[in-house]
Amino acid sequence: MRHQDLETEAHHQLRRIVRTVDKKIQLQVQDGPSPQDPLLTLQLVQGTQQATMEVSVEEIRRAVENARDRARLRERVKRTHERLWFPTKPAPFFSTKAIRPGSESFAHFRPSGGRR
16 A cells, blocks of 8 residues: 555545644655555655654554544644654753863852851
8 A cells, every 4th residue: 555545535634634733734645665565654844844754554544434543643643743843953951161270160159168
């Protein structure tokens, strides 16, 4: 089962599910990695961000027939949509620059010795 085998009703249902998550998402359906796989690759694009997910043709057909399977597929699409906004590289948590003991960073440092 390939992208060409996916009937138009199931394709419209898939677009409808994606639009319930966000109306600005552009959906591109592509064939899976190998000809024997019954998988489709969904590419979600919004602006400059893009994310992909793999869905089986059977899962799409079950989603057309059953509301519970439709909700599961929608949840997967929603999680993939949220991945669009993840940062590509995490921001550094703290600086790794070494501090010299005589620098101005220690200007306001007062040790808590026993003196009063």
